[in-house]
Amino acid sequence: xxxxxxxxxxxxxxxxxxxxxxxxxxxxxxxxxxxxxxxx
Amino acid sequence: xxxxxxxxxxxxxxxxxxxxxxxxxxxxxxxxxxxxxxxxxxxxxxxxxxxxxxxxxxxxxxxxxxxxxxxxxxxxxxxxxxxxxxxxxxxxxxxxxxxxxxxxxxxxxxxxxxxxxxxxxxxxxxxxxxxxxxxxxxxxxxxxxxxxxxxxxxxxxxxxxxxxxxxxxxxxxxxxxxxxxxxxxxxxxxxxxxxxxxxxxxxxxxxxxxxxxxxxxxxxxxxxxxxxxxxxxxxxxxxxxxxxxxxxxxxxxxxxxxxxxxxxxxxxxxxxxxxxxxxxxxxxxxxxx
Numbered sequence: 001x002x003x004x005x006x007x008x009x010x011x012x013x014x015x016x017x018x019x020x021x022x023x024x025x026x027x028x029x030x031x032x033x034x035x036x037x038x039x040x
Numbered sequence: 041x042x043x044x045x046x047x048x049x050x051x052x053x054x055x056x057x058x059x060x061x062x063x064x065x066x067x068x069x070x071x072x073x074x075x076x077x078x079x080x081x082x083x084x085x086x087x088x089x090x091x092x093x094x095x096x097x098x099x100x101x102x103x104x105x106x107x108x109x110x111x112x113x114x115x116x117x118x119x120x121x122x123x124x125x126x127x128x129x130x131x132x133x134x135x136x137x138x139x140x141x142x143x144x145x146x147x148x149x150x151x152x153x154x155x156x157x158x159x160x161x162x163x164x165x166x167x168x169x170x171x172x173x174x175x176x177x178x179x180x181x182x183x184x185x186x187x188x189x190x191x192x193x194x195x196x197x198x199x200x201x202x203x204x205x206x207x208x209x210x211x212x213x214x215x216x217x218x219x220x221x222x223x224x225x226x227x228x229x230x231x232x233x234x235x236x237x238x239x240x241x242x243x244x245x246x247x248x249x250x251x252x253x254x255x256x257x258x259x260x261x262x263x264x265x266x267x268x269x270x271x272x273x274x275x276x277x278x279x280x281x282x283x284x285x286x287x288x289x290x291x292x293x294x295x296x297x298x299x300x301x302x303x304x305x306x307x308x309x310x311x312x313x314x315x316x317x318x319x320x321x322x323x324x325x326x327x328x329x
Contacts, residue, residue, distance in 0.1 A: 007052045012060065012179050012213060018052045019209040020181050027049030031211055033075050033111050 045119050045126065060213060061111075063087065070217045071177075074113030078165070079104070081112055091217055093226035093245050097168040100230045103237050113212040116166050116176075116192075117204060120159035120267075121239060122149070132157045132200040146303040148241065151310060153266035157196035158303060160264050161203060162239045166193070167263040168228055170271060171245035172217050180210035189215075193268035203267065223256070224249050229320045230263070231312060240264035242313045244320045248279065253325065255279045260317065262296065265309060272296045275317065284325035293318030 007018035019029040054060070060075035063084050070086060081087055082098040101107055101115060119125075120133065122141060130136030139157045141149045149158040166189070169176075174189040192204050206212065220226075230243040243263035249256040258279040262270040275292045282288055296317040300310045 004048050004051050007050055008056045009052065009054075010056065010058075012057055012211065015052050015054055015057060015211060016179060016181055016209060018050065022050035022052075023209060025049075028047070029050045029052060029208060030046045030048035031052050031054055033054035033114055 054211065065219070067219070069219055072112060072215045072217070074212045074214055075111045077108060078102075078110050078112065078115060079107040081165075082107065090220045090224075091168075091172055091226065093171055093228045093247055094165060094168045094217075096228040097164040097230075097243075097245060100228065100240075100243075101164050112165060112215065115163050116169065116215075117206065117212055118162055120203065121162050122159045125159065132196070133159065135201070142303065145305065147305045148239075148264075149303055149306055150267055151265050151297075151300045151302045151306060151313070152262070152270050153195050153268060154301065154303075155197060157200045157267065159196070159203075159267050160239075161193065161266065161268050162264075163269075164228070164230060164240060164243060164263060167243060167245040167261040167269040168226075169215060169217075170269040171226065171247045171259045171261040172220075173259065175216040176212055177214040177216060178206065178210050179213040180207060184213075186216070190269075190271060196267050221249055223251060225324050227320060227324045229316055231316060242309055242316055244313075244317055245269075246317075246320050246324055248284075248321075248324060250284075250325065253283045255282055255284055255325065260292075260296070260321070262313065262317075265300075265313060272317075274298065279321065284321065286322055289318045289322035289325070292321050 009015040022029045060073040062073045064071050078098040082095050088095045124131050124140040125133045129140050141158045150160050169189045175186050176192050178185050226247040228245050230240045232238050240263045245261045247259045258276045260272050260275045274295045293314040297310050297314045
């Protein structure tokens with residue numbers, strides 16, 4: 001698996017800002033909060 | 041990530057964001073935070089009493105352990121479970137130029153809305169939310185935008201790589217449900233190939249406003265049969281203003297599968313859908329012949 005960095009924002013604005021910053025740095029982003037790997 | 045469906049450079053952990061798991065109600069609507077767990081959703085008093093279809097759908101997902109951590113937004117936004125996609129075939133979803141299910145093992149693929157990809161949308165809560173006429177609140181760099189649940193999902197013919205309109209830096213932060221009228225009834229029915237821990241082969245979310253045995257309004261949405269939650273407006277029109285009888289429910293079942301285009305190995309879904317829609321409508325209306 002490719003290495004990745006974690007971002008642990010305190011609020012929604014921080015979460016969005018982290019994603020925007022990552023994209024500006026040429027990195028892809030994924031949000032994790034539960035449910036991306038579940039059945040149904 | 042375990043399946044290597046995504047390999048991000050940065051993983052943004054949303055569970056640290058407080059307050060995105062609440063359910064709040066006012067005179068007009070009920071707002072559900074996207075981070076509510078499916079277990080909390082299924083057991084929430086307001087959801088169980090006013091929006092039974094959503095509680096029932098959440099309760100059918102996966103296993104108790106998974107429902108304790110999985111979220112509503114995650115369930116709605118999960119990627120498809122097509123075995124070609126998940127096993128790294130160079131399919132349309134993986135950046136390739138063909139859908140391997142067309143000539144392959146397509147037992148669980150779409151009978152409606154397919155082409156060029158024939159995935160089915162895997163979420164149980166999504167059909168329920170479309171049936172409840174939900175609005176999705178999306179947060180992104182430009183602030184907040186809202187979109188109706190029925191416009192959130194994207195057919196492969198419009199964009200074969202995505203299942204919804206979310207951009208890479210956007211989050212489904214909340215779901216807003218218009219408050220139910222006192223005479224609204226709703227239910228969710230799911231057919232699986234085993235008793236638990238799997239997706240719907242076919243499912244139906246049905247919401248009806250009833251005046252005695254007469255249906256004043258209806259929304260019928262199918263799961264497991266199309267790349268998006270599949271609304272059947274012809275069925276809804278057929279039910280509206282009519283007394284629900286077993287005969288009408290049977291006709292509605294037949295109308296639900298009009299236009300179905302099964303692939304080589306999933307034609308069994310057509311009679312299954314027909315029977316399930318008829319039974320679900322009949323059972324919800326309490327029409328016992």
